[in-house]
Amino acid sequence: MRRREFIMLLGGAAAAWPLAARAQQPQRMRRIGVLTAFAESDHEAQSWVAAFREELRNLGWSEGRNIQIDIRWGTDDVESMQQLAKEVVALQPDFILTISTPATAAMLHETRTIPIIFVMVGDPVGSGFVASLPRPGANVTGFTPLVGSLGGKWVELLKEIAPRVVRAVALFNPTMAPYAEYYLNPFKAAAASSGMEAIPAPVHNLSELESVIAAQSREPNGGLVVIPDAFTVSRHRTEIILLAARYRVPAVYSWRLFADLGGLISYGPDAIDQHRRAASYGDRILKGEKPSELPVQTPVKFELVINLKTAKELGLDVSWQLQQRADEVID
Numbered sequence: 001m002r003r004r005e006f007i008m009l010l011g012g013a014a015a016a017w018p019l020a021a022r023a024q025q026p027q028r029m030r031r032i033g034v035l036t037a038f039a040e041s042d043h044e045a046q047s048w049v050a051a052f053r054e055e056l057r058n059l060g061w062s063e064g065r066n067i068q069i070d071i072r073w074g075t076d077d078v079e080s081m082q083q084l085a086k087e088v089v090a091l092q093p094d095f096i097l098t099i100s101t102p103a104t105a106a107m108l109h110e111t112r113t114i115p116i117i118f119v120m121v122g123d124p125v126g127s128g129f130v131a132s133l134p135r136p137g138a139n140v141t142g143f144t145p146l147v148g149s150l151g152g153k154w155v156e157l158l159k160e161i162a163p164r165v166v167r168a169v170a171l172f173n174p175t176m177a178p179y180a181e182y183y184l185n186p187f188k189a190a191a192a193s194s195g196m197e198a199i200p201a202p203v204h205n206l207s208e209l210e211s212v213i214a215a216q217s218r219e220p221n222g223g224l225v226v227i228p229d230a231f232t233v234s235r236h237r238t239e240i241i242l243l244a245a246r247y248r249v250p251a252v253y254s255w256r257l258f259a260d261l262g263g264l265i266s267y268g269p270d271a272i273d274q275h276r277r278a279a280s281y282g283d284r285i286l287k288g289e290k291p292s293e294l295p296v297q298t299p300v301k302f303e304l305v306i307n308l309k310t311a312k313e314l315g316l317d318v319s320w321q322l323q324q325r326a327d328e329v330i331d
Contacts, residue, residue: 030061030286032069033088033114035107036099037081037230040073044257045099045234048119048275052097055279061286074103074234081106089114095285097278098142100230102176104129108140115291117281118142119274122229123179124296133296141291143277145228145254145269145299151183152190153267154225154252159194161265161306162250162316165223167197171212171240173231174202183227209236210243217247224251226258228268237261250314259305259330264314269299303327 034052038045049071053063061067070091072084085106088096095115098104104118108129121129121144130136133144155168168191172180184200191198201212216222226232226240233255241263244251253259254268281294307330311318323329 028066030067031091031093032056032067032282033091033093033096034069034071034099035074035081035085035088035096035103036071037074037102038099038234039075042234044255044271045073048099048271051272052275052279052282055276056282059279059283061283067286074100078102078106082109085110095282095291097282099275100234101127101178102230104140104142112139114139115285116140116142117278117285117291118144119278120145120228120271122146122177123182126179126182130296133298135292136294136296137292139291141281141294141296143274143281143297143299145271145274146179146182147269147298149186150254150268151185151187151225151227154183154254155187155190155194155196155198157265157267157304158223158225158250158252159196160322161252161311161318162223162314164221165196165250167199167216167219167222168225169199169201169212169216169222170225170227171201171203171209171232172227173204173229175204176231177227177229180227180229187225203231206236206239209239213240213243213247213249216249222249224249226251226253228254233257245310245313248314250316256303256305256328259307259328262310263307264310264316265304265306267304268302270301270303273301274299305330 036045063069072088074081081102089110096107098107098116098118099120101121104121107116116139119142123146124130124144129140158165158168170187188198203209203212241261251264253263253266256266259266304326305328306326
């Protein structure tokens with residue numbers, strides 16, 4: 001072999017050594033924090049987190065190999081939620097997933113630097129989390145279920161499944177749902193166009209909740225629209241369903257989990273899909289993109305679920321046309 005060729009061969013091999021050494025080095029473990037306002041015993045919340053984890057795996061992020069996920073399950077107590085947010089921030093994760101408006105508010109109180117991806121935040125602009133949906137700014141972005149027209153859609157479904165209803169009551173917790181007006185305005189408009197009375201009903205505790213629902217049974221032809229917030233969805237969905245059944249009040253809900261548990265009818269965004277999409281944003285952040293460059297996204301998948309068993313118990317005859325439009329009919 002000629003001297004020049006030998007030197008070139010030696011130089012090429014030496015240049016390859018660092019690359020080979022780097023290839024053999026283990027991939028750096030990335031850390032992901034999760035804060036949710038839902039309890040660890042909540043099966044629905046567990047399924048949402050599972051969907052998030054599964055989509056991360058589909059994107060090449062495997063727990064124990066290149067990511068570690070630290071979850072803090074929440075409470076409706078503000079001080080406790082704030083303490084949990086502190087714990088997550090102290091772990092210095094690469095990004096944080098927050099589930100619900102209270103969880104996002106608590107986390108943003110603790111950090112304005114760690115990237116945050118939220119889901120199930122009713123009004124991220126009105127809550128002051130982002131500057132706008134297309135340009136969120138700062139360290140936060142995510143996925144909002146807020147579609148203002150849903151307030152009107154719920155009224156239409158209430159009238160369709162219970163045609164005798166002349167009075168629609170919108171149930172919500174004003175502390176947990178500062179965005180309620182986004183639903184209430186189309187709710188009122190749709191009720192007026194259907195010749196129905198629209199009654200906003202803010203409630204703060206379980207006693208007030210029962211009083212509002214019981215009042216609908218004292219006057220005939222009342223119906224209920226349950227606006228989603230941490231109070232109605234996370235803490236008291238079972239009580240709401242049982243009270244609606246006890247007082248025989250037809251009710252429309254936002255998430256399919258209500259219909260699964262015995263609620264009459266639900267229509268709203270697919271929560272599983274929103275958590276999967278949150279994982280796709282997490283993948284992009286782990287690969288170097290910034291939350292400020294990722295627009296807040298609205299739902300792309302909706303579900304209509306009807307519980308026929310509950311309808312029969314309420315004496316309602318669900319039309320074949322409405323059943324045909326449903327994504328699922330529970331017998």
